[in-house]
Amino acid sequence: MELKGLGSKTREKIRRIVGSDNCSDRPEDLYLYAFDAMNRRFLPEMVAHPADASQISSILKLANADGFPVVPRGAGTGLTGGSLPVAGGLILTTSRLNRIIGIDRENMTAWVESGVINGDLQAEVEKQSLFFPPDPSSAKFSTLGGNAAENAGGSRAVKYGVTRDYVMALEVVMPTGEIIHTGSAAMKSVTGYDLTRLLVGSEGTLGVITRLLLKLIPKPQAVGSMLTSFPEVRQACMAVTNIMTSRIVPSTLEFMDRSAIDCVKDYLDLEIPSEAAALLLIEVDGPPGVVEDQVAILENVCREAGAILFQTASTPEERESLWKARRSISPAIMKIRPLKINEDVAVPRMKIPDLIQGVEEIAGKRDVRIVNFGHAGDGNVHVNLLIDPEDKDEVARAHTALEDLFKLTVSLGGSLTGEHGIGIAKAPFMYLEVDKDTMDVMRRIKRALDPNNILNPHKTFDYEPDIADREIRAPDA
Numbered sequence: 001m002e003l004k005g006l007g008s009k010t011r012e013k014i015r016r017i018v019g020s021d022n023c024s025d026r027p028e029d030l031y032l033y034a035f036d037a038m039n040r041r042f043l044p045e046m047v048a049h050p051a052d053a054s055q056i057s058s059i060l061k062l063a064n065a066d067g068f069p070v071v072p073r074g075a076g077t078g079l080t081g082g083s084l085p086v087a088g089g090l091i092l093t094t095s096r097l098n099r100i101i102g103i104d105r106e107n108m109t110a111w112v113e114s115g116v117i118n119g120d121l122q123a124e125v126e127k128q129s130l131f132f133p134p135d136p137s138s139a140k141f142s143t144l145g146g147n148a149a150e151n152a153g154g155s156r157a158v159k160y161g162v163t164r165d166y167v168m169a170l171e172v173v174m175p176t177g178e179i180i181h182t183g184s185a186a187m188k189s190v191t192g193y194d195l196t197r198l199l200v201g202s203e204g205t206l207g208v209i210t211r212l213l214l215k216l217i218p219k220p221q222a223v224g225s226m227l228t229s230f231p232e233v234r235q236a237c238m239a240v241t242n243i244m245t246s247r248i249v250p251s252t253l254e255f256m257d258r259s260a261i262d263c264v265k266d267y268l269d270l271e272i273p274s275e276a277a278a279l280l281l282i283e284v285d286g287p288p289g290v291v292e293d294q295v296a297i298l299e300n301v302c303r304e305a306g307a308i309l310f311q312t313a314s315t316p317e318e319r320e321s322l323w324k325a326r327r328s329i330s331p332a333i334m335k336i337r338p339l340k341i342n343e344d345v346a347v348p349r350m351k352i353p354d355l356i357q358g359v360e361e362i363a364g365k366r367d368v369r370i371v372n373f374g375h376a377g378d379g380n381v382h383v384n385l386l387i388d389p390e391d392k393d394e395v396a397r398a399h400t401a402l403e404d405l406f407k408l409t410v411s412l413g414g415s416l417t418g419e420h421g422i423g424i425a426k427a428p429f430m431y432l433e434v435d436k437d438t439m440d441v442m443r444r445i446k447r448a449l450d451p452n453n454i455l456n457p458h459k460t461f462d463y464e465p466d467i468a469d470r471e472i473r474a475p476d477a
């Protein structure tokens with residue numbers, strides 16, 4: 001089916017479904033939904049804020065009948081353009097699906113609507129000594145539906161896994177409008193295909209998630225935080241391996257390279273040795289006595305690997321001061337160049353030194369400033385290319401550097417994206433990692449579930465380079 005723009009009759013039908021107070025096609029409203037955290041802009045034709053799965057179902061049935069694209073949107077914090085309306089059409093937000101339906105303390109689960117903010121759920125369950133581990137750095141703003149659609153990770157993934165590991169069941173509106181229920185409230189269930197796992201990470205292309213049943217675990221009693229630095233990246237990587245094989249599983253194991261350290265050292269309350277080429281932020285959690293013992297063991301492990309600094313935190317304020325090193329990177333690097341392209345490649349842990357060395361070579365060869373940090377424990381490194389968007393030559397060099405980076409990553413047995421998803425940002429490079437037949441199976445699944453291609457078209461394997469023609473510039477302030 002050829003997708004069309006939204007005609008006046010279709011707009012009227014959408015108003016009738018969600019109520020005219022819950023949708024808009026005024027330009028000033030549309031601009032608010034033209035961008036996410038990736039630096040590109042596409043204008044939708046209308047935005048709707050449905051109240052429940054039944055309204056979403058009516059909208060999707062209408063989209064199939066009248067032929068217009070629908071793009072699900074949570075908080076719009078995505079970094080790969082997943083919620084951008086690249087083909088125009090309707091933005092469908094989950095802003096009104098914002099209820100924590102119930103927390104079941106005994107079974108350690110929670111039913112939530114998909115527009116609930118991750119951090120709000122974390123705060124709520126912690127009041128009952130429970131814990132929801134998926135903790136992307138955007139947790140204070142991003143929605144649980146968006147986290148599930150992107151299979152978001154975060155710094156606790158090294159011990160606790162990613163969003164997928166905590167989604168037990170879903171209510172989803174299919175692209176053709178049926179409301180389906182996947183998974184089970186039972187801890188174990190192998191009935192039928194695992195549609196939950198198919199839908200989690202599908203980046204809003206296979207269905208609109210309206211409710212999630214999430215697994216919770218007991219809240220750890222204590223946390224031990226450490227910051228340590230090394231004169232060589234290789235030594236930091238050795239420490240990472242030795243930590244992971246020490247029979248202690250850290251709850252956080254974050255890495256920063258020299259370029260990242262240079263960016264943040266002026267913001268820190270502690271002195272980082274000038275020869276530091278790599279820094280690790282490590283946390284362990286569990287019963288207080290065990291945590292103390294583990295911190296002592298990890299200090300030995302790090303010193304044996306060549307640590308030249310080992311700082312621990314014993315109060316929440318001291319912990320915050322150590323985290324400042326990690327949290328200051330993003331604002332600090334924006335002072336170097338106005339735009340960063342934030343990649344999230346992942347490699348087998350032992351390949352991190354090869355990745356960092358390769359990235360340094362790419363930075364030199366393409367003359368682009370690159371800062372690396374990320375989740376060393378799971379080999380997921382944020383490679384940040386810093387550019388001035390007004391400098392066309394630098395932008396072109398950065399794009400060549402990106403392709404170099406993805407080729408390097410795949411040659412190391414890695415993946416283009418550990419947590420941010422493909423969206424439109426990495427779509428042109430997906431062929432590097434996924435072979436043609438595998439990609440074809442993905443296309444067949446999409447076609448079977450969304451025969452008219454109305455749900456979030458032109459994302460991931462369905463990318464069309466022509467979308468650039470529909471991009472808009474920011475409105476003048």
Ligand SMILES: Cc1cc2nc3c(=O)[nH]c(=O)nc-3n(C[C@H](O)[C@H](O)[C@H](O)COP(=O)(O)OP(=O)(O)OC[C@H]3O[C@@H](n4cnc5c(N)ncnc54)[C@H](O)[C@@H]3O)c2cc1C
Nearest residue numbers: 074075076077078082137138143145146147149153204209
């Ligand atoms: C400062 C910052 C820090 C970040 N840190 C991390 C991090 O540590 N780890 C990490 O993994 N990511 C991180 N991200 C990326 C981003 O926050 C995550 O991808 C997050 O999961 C997106 O959630 P959202 O609600 O903003 O979704 P959106 O950006 O609105 O949408 C993202 C995708 O999900 C789809 N979608 C949204 N809601 C639904 C739904 N209900 N049903 C079906 N599809 C849906 C959209 O169509 C889109 O494709 C960060 C982003 C920022 C800006």
